[in-house]
Amino acid sequence: MAELTLEPYSLKQRWQRKSGSGHWARILSEYLESLAQACAQHENSLIGHIKALALFAEGGCLSISVVAPGIPASTSGKDPECPALDLTLNVIVYGLPRSLLEEITRQAAFFTAQKWGLEVKNISS
């Protein structure tokens, strides 16, 4: 395989419940797993690490990590019943340009939010 380029993509998002319910660990795992699936569909890509840290307003954190599309996300930390969280996300994928990672992330966030009745906003990228 030719040498793979690496253009990491990072951003911060605020996730907020509108109408839905569901455990944050499950929702965010699904989000990162769908990101991994989408990245892996592109030829000559290699997922380094897709990882995120959710900070809850009430205190505590939840970390979520995905390394390959076929491997379930791993999570550790708290999973409290709370209405909102701030998420820091690092998408480290070899072989895909940052602009594509940005678009893949935007779509994955949109579909995850829609499915679970959530609102997601980028705080910074």
Place this chain on the structure above:
Amino acid sequence: MHLLLFSGFLGSGKTTLAVQVAQAVVERGKRVAILVNEIGEAGIDNQLMRQLDLNVWELLNGCICCTLSADLVSTLQKLDADYAPDLVLIEPSGAADPHSVLHALPYYRGRPLESQRCVTILDPLRLHVLIEVMTPLIHSQIQNADFILIGKSDLAQSEELETALQIARTHNPFVDVVCADLTAGLTPELLSQVVPWLS
């Protein structure tokens, strides 16, 4: 001051092990400092470690094994002078070559290091792919290890663990290699293998 370098590709479990080791050493009344260098603009490991009340220093804007090697040495000296830790734990990014990090350490001019150890964590689920695609990096991570931990033993098939063991032993036949499931916590045996001076 003891120094522990964690090496391993992205997502192999370095942060999990670093947190567990740091917490175990702190519980034994020792001062621990963690130096983190991450890929990506948003530091996640340092935020997580701060949430867990660990003492973390972040090396920003570059890679610890190339552009930041001088920063690593100066940060170590500053840590030694200002904080005097018993253990400094270095967690480079998974793309860092441990050889370059270890190569920078002789330039450190603080209290002499009582011990220096490189622990490499391998991901058995992906090692067979990574060794094909990231060959020099993975070879270096294995060859520079003083101890090799094959993680995710709860997720890996026995063939994957066997392949990882073979790869580790082929490229570094001189060190202990252990399989473990870090999500189950750090056993006393594993802690003493990672931090032998503690016992």
